[in-house]
Amino acid sequence: MARKGREAALKRSREKARQERQEAKRERRAERRAENAETEVDEQALMEEYARLAERHEAGEIKTAEYEEERARILEELGIEL
Helix, strand or coil: CHHHHHHHHHHHHHHHHHHHHHHHHHHHHHHHHHHHHHHHHHHHHHHHHHHHHHHHHHCCCCCHHHHHHHHHHHHHHHCCCC
């Protein structure tokens, strides 16, 4: 009789640990989704900034040195190596 009680307790313990692992996985997935959503917005904003920079440089509003400096910064933030 004591054996069944111990087995049941072990089973409950394993089930609780399994549920805790599942909850931790759900939380990690939610965090990754939130990070990805933020990254996508940043990438879009940086690409728009780059487009405006290129237009200004083409129109002669900014010097080449300033253009190159800003371009390098934007590409670095995007994770693109030159």
